[in-house]
Amino acid sequence: MNGDDARDGKGAEGTPTDSELSARLRRLETQIERKRPQAAPDPSSRPRGTGPSSLGQAMTISTEFVAGVIAGGILGWIVDHVFGTKPWGLIVLLMLGFVAGIYNVMRVSGFAGARPGRRDRQEP
Amino acid sequence: MAVTIDPIEQFELKPLVSLGHIGHQQLAFTQSALYMFAAVGVIALITIVATASRSVVPGRMQSLAEIFYEFMADTLHQATGDGGKRFMPLVFSLFMFVLVLNLFGMIPYAFAVTSHLIVTFGLAALVISVVVIYGVMKHGSHFFGLFVPSGVPKPLLAILVPIEIISFISRPISLSVRLFANMLAGHIAMKIFAFFVVQLLLAGAWSVLSPLPLFLTIALTALEFLVAALQAYVFATLTAIYLNDALHPGH
Numbered sequence: 346m347n348g349d350d351a352r353d354g355k356g357a358e359g360t361p362t363d364s365e366l367s368a369r370l371r372r373l374e375t376q377i378e379r380k381r382p383q384a385a386p387d388p389s390s391r392p393r394g395t396g397p398s399s400l401g402q403a404m405t406i407s408t409e410f411v412a413g414v415i416a417g418g419i420l421g422w423i424v425d426h427v428f429g430t431k432p433w434g435l436i437v438l439l440m441l442g443f444v445a446g447i448y449n450v451m452r453v454s455g456f457a458g459a460r461p462g463r464r465d466r467q468e469p
Numbered sequence: 470m471a472v473t474i475d476p477i478e479q480f481e482l483k484p485l486v487s488l489g490h491i492g493h494q495q496l497a498f499t500q501s502a503l504y505m506f507a508a509v510g511v512i513a514l515i516t517i518v519a520t521a522s523r524s525v526v527p528g529r530m531q532s533l534a535e536i537f538y539e540f541m542a543d544t545l546h547q548a549t550g551d552g553g554k555r556f557m558p559l560v561f562s563l564f565m566f567v568l569v570l571n572l573f574g575m576i577p578y579a580f581a582v583t584s585h586l587i588v589t590f591g592l593a594a595l596v597i598s599v600v601v602i603y604g605v606m607k608h609g610s611h612f613f614g615l616f617v618p619s620g621v622p623k624p625l626l627a628i629l630v631p632i633e634i635i636s637f638i639s640r641p642i643s644l645s646v647r648l649f650a651n652m653l654a655g656h657i658a659m660k661i662f663a664f665f666v667v668q669l670l671l672a673g674a675w676s677v678l679s680p681l682p683l684f685l686t687i688a689l690t691a692l693e694f695l696v697a698a699l700q701a702y703v704f705a706t707l708t709a710i711y712l713n714d715a716l717h718p719g720h
Contacts, residue, residue: 405647405703412643417635438635441628445635449643 409449417442476660480584480653504582508569516565537565541705548709552716559599560712563592564705567648571697574652575690583700584652586645593645596708604715615718644707651700655693662686 421438425431484497515537519530527535541561545553567583574581582588604612616633617626665682669675 405643405707408643408647408650409639412639412646413636415642415646416639420635420638438631441631442635442639445632445639448632449636449639 405453406450409453410446413444413446413449414439414442417445474660474664476657476664479580479656479660482585500580501582501585501588504570504573504580505566508566508573508582511569512562512565537561544702544706545709548706549713549716553709553712556599556709556712559596560705560708563596563708564701567592567704568698568701571652571701572694574656575694575697581652581656583648584656586649589648590641590645592648592704593641596644596711597641600711600715603712604718607715608718612715612718615714640707640711644704644711648700648704651696655689655696659686659689659693662689 417438417440418435420442421435424434424438428434482499482501484495484499485503486498488496488498490496515530516534519528520534522528522531524531538561541564542557545557545560549556570582573579574583601612604615616630616637618629618633621629662682663686666679666686669679669682
């Protein structure tokens, strides 16, 4: 995804033919098109990245879910401690934690929640 | 034949200088702290010393520093827009700190600081407190509009607001657990697979199989280098994305 493939024209040393030149021109145009949204970033309509960042995204998803459950559990435990509602706070908030975990996963993977900046994890 | 290893032994904290006791808890300058100081030293070397000359045509070290800086500036700008520039020092420091510590952990016999949950949780707690404090300072109570999704019928809010709050609380947990778990699991896996080589070599005729775990260990080492860099990047990117919520909470 860098500028190298614009300059790799194989027959460029001799006299390039018309078709070669127009092919290079087209390649350059597509490259410029690819660069353009980066020059003027628009938070809502950015393409999803590939390469290292999507691998990073894959690693994000599992912990997002677990973290939701853990956060719900901790919160429920605290609520029980403070208000003395022994099992109920943990039960209810653990279930909400599951929901929050799934919600996290959906948001990270881009199925829900169009909060700007949440799903535009892409290579700069 | 009974050669055993303890794959968790590498994560043990070893006090280098004891500073006294609080109750039964020893306060000590551990090798973990030493590695953190070393990381800060290396980062200072890359960023301050190498760019001291400020030449227009950068030297080797200066262009290294410029690559890191521009990479993070791009990431931050994409996540937060123009208003996020003021967080560049924070995000850049976090990225470099985590990256250098992760890579230190890849040196044989070195200690991986980021494989301790308390270290990564400390960093994540720093990020989230910056988000909350800056968000409340800048937007006041409007910041808590973050927990109220827009365009939702009123009765549903009773369920959605707690979910949003739990989801927010889960952020420092997922931020710290991700980095910690990746480093811990990677180092344990490398140790175990490397030990398979030794065990197979000692197992008589089975030793013909010993190159297999050796190749796997080599592949795992390469993967761990990737993970070390990637996790630092993910940490910094998520920091930038969370800071975006502090800058533009109204959604």
